[in-house]
Amino acid sequence: MGILAGKVALVTGAGNENGIGFGACRSLVKAGARVVVTDLVRGQADQERLDARVGELIAGGGEAIACALDVTDPQQASTVVDHTVERMERLDIVFNNAGYPGGVGPFLDLTDEQFNTSWAVNLMGIVNVCRAVIPRMRTQGGGAIINNSSLAGLGTITRFAGYSASKFAVIGLTKVLAVEFGEDNIRVNAVCPGAVWTDMGQAEVEFFRQPGQNFEEARQEAVQGVPLQRRWAEPGEIGDAVVYLGSDLASYVTGVALPIAGGLAPGL
Ligand SMILES: NC(=O)c1ccc[n+]([C@@H]2O[C@H](COP(=O)([O-])OP(=O)(O)OC[C@H]3O[C@@H](n4cnc5c(N)ncnc54)[C@H](O)[C@@H]3O)[C@@H](O)[C@H]2O)c1
Incomplete structure (x- = not known):
């Protein structure tokens, strides 16, 4: 029995074998959670990749399902939450991990598209998932949301303007939601990985x-x-922090932006 036994967790952007999202799925399953593994599915190869991830978790003794989810689409976010509750009966933990790395380059060369996509995926993707999940958590009596920001959301990195601006916004959103939904026993925290x-x-x-x-x-x-x-860092080292923030061990922790960066100070 792990510390997340009985809990259901949903992770976005988790189809990549070497990614933080799937690393977190492994950590969550190890801690006893049932996991909904989601990612963008643009064709059969993506679907097979996602199914392979779920197969790996099940082969290791875990319980998991796969769902296609483009976080920029509010309708898909709502469908996936409904599907999760239908299949798993509840939803306790959400790790908003999906991210777009392309908002980088010399500021004067960055296009509107790079800024807009950074915003659409990194910030509005979290807004869309939170809008879908918070009403469910409210009726359930609480929940834990963990947003993946970055050390680039706490300090400056030269030539990272689009990415960094969206990751600062993730921390702002996290802190406001923590205050707004504390009453509902919904904890909202951010992780800020370094390298x-x-x-x-x-x-x-x-x-x-x-x-x-x-x-x-x-x-x-x-x-x-x-x-x-x-x-x-290994992806699982971020995953273990997600387990902690999703668990009752963090029952009085909300509105925190936790650097997981081996002591690296934000800002270059
Ligand atoms: N790797 C690092 O050093 C680092 C540091 C700080 C923060 N991060 C953050 O960690 C998160 C995961 O990054 P990673 O390093 O594992 O890289 P990754 O490329 O493996 O993960 C990004 C994931 O996001 C998914 N994604 C992109 N657009 C999406 C959309 N519209 N809808 C749903 N999913 C979408 C991708 O398919 C991919 O699976 C990102 O938010 C990233 O900004 C990474």
């Missing part, structure tokens, strides 16, 4: 890599400022 070794982490290494610099050298250099062992 996590995922596809997005790899893209960041490419982004900052100097011309002619070898990839491995750039990968190491990216974490030279991390006090804790000068290393990248």
Whole structure:
């Protein structure tokens, strides 16, 4: 019996095997939760990828289902919440993890589309899911929402204007919802990962890599400022914080933006 036994958790953007979303699904299942694994499904390959993730969780002894969810579509968010409650009877924890990494580049080169997509996925995606889930949590007597911001939502990173602005907004939204729904016993917190070794982490290494610099050298250099062992985080290390914030161990914790960054200070 894990600390999340009896609870149902929904995770967005969780179809990527190496991503934080799926890392969190693994941690949640390990803690005893039943999990709804969701992600964008643009075709058969995406559906197979999502089914494979669920298969992996079930093979490990967990209980999980897959649902297609584009977080920019409020109707889909509402359908997925209804489907979750139909299949799993309840919904206790939501990890709003889906993210768009493309709002990066020199500020004067960033397009409206890059800003708008950052906003649509990173901020409005959370708004859409929260609108669908909060009424359900209210009638259930409470719940826990965890939003994935970033260290880039706490401090500045040069050439990250679109991404960083949307991640600061995630923290603002988190804190307001925590206050607004405290009465309903709905806790709302954010995690702020630093450098996590995922596809997005790899893209960041490419982004900052100097011309002619070898990839491995750039990968190491990216974490030279991390006090804790000068290393990248594993996705499961973010997942374990999601378990804590989703559990009754955090029953008096709300409105927090928790850095999970090995001591790396926000801001470059
Ligand atoms: N990797 C890092 O170093 C790092 C650091 C801080 C924060 N983050 C945040 O963690 C989250 C997960 O990132 P990751 O590093 O695991 O990368 P990832 O690329 O594996 O995960 C992003 C996921 O979001 C999904 N997604 C994109 N648009 C979507 C949409 N419209 N609807 C639903 N899903 C959508 C993608 O399909 C993908 O599965 C993101 O919010 C990211 O901003 C990552």
